[in-house]
Amino acid sequence: DIQMTQSPSSLSASVGDRVTITCQASQDISNYLNWYQQKPGKAPKLLIYDASILKTGVPSRFSGSESGTDFTFTISSLQPEDIATYYCQQYDKLPVTFGGGTKVEIK
């Protein structure tokens, strides 16, 4: 199975800060990488697909990029409503696998 190593597991930042989460794949997955947001007690929501494409309706402060097997998710200016756990997910090979998640909190 492809392992997705996500870091950090948690972070605390101030409103307006730039937040960066990374996800490293254990092998080449091309750009077959998605990012999800999960708020407490809620189902996940797809934010970014194919590594860097913002789903329609998602605020532009969210972005994604890739460099080889390393993927980056960025919130350019953290807002209070962004408090959530974020997951990366690869779909290059079955089984589909998720990263361990990054819990984002407000400082």
Place this chain on the structure above:
Amino acid sequence: QLVESGGGLVQPGGSLRLSCAASGFTFSTYAMNWVRQAPGRGLEWVSAISGSGKTTYYTDSVKARFTVSKDKSKNTLYLQMDSLRAEDTAVYYCAKDTIGSYPCSFDYWGQGTLVTVSS
């Protein structure tokens, strides 16, 4: 919209069938998935079925125990879970895929249904 039902408390070795009623899109066009989340843990993809219903996919830990199916006349997805184990305890989400053939990107999710396996 996706609405799951069928969760509950079941003893180890028991069975349960989850349902997911879909509306608002053409059910036969898109693959459908089951994703679970154990209490306080991350997300784990469990199973998928193609839009046509002809192809199914499973993670290794549930193969031969779980069966995914769909009833296109009822726009409903199912997950039959047999030989349940304590480690199957989780919230189970159904999730619509963005393509028809293969587990890929999950763009709409249900609210989840809790399955607890315990004696």
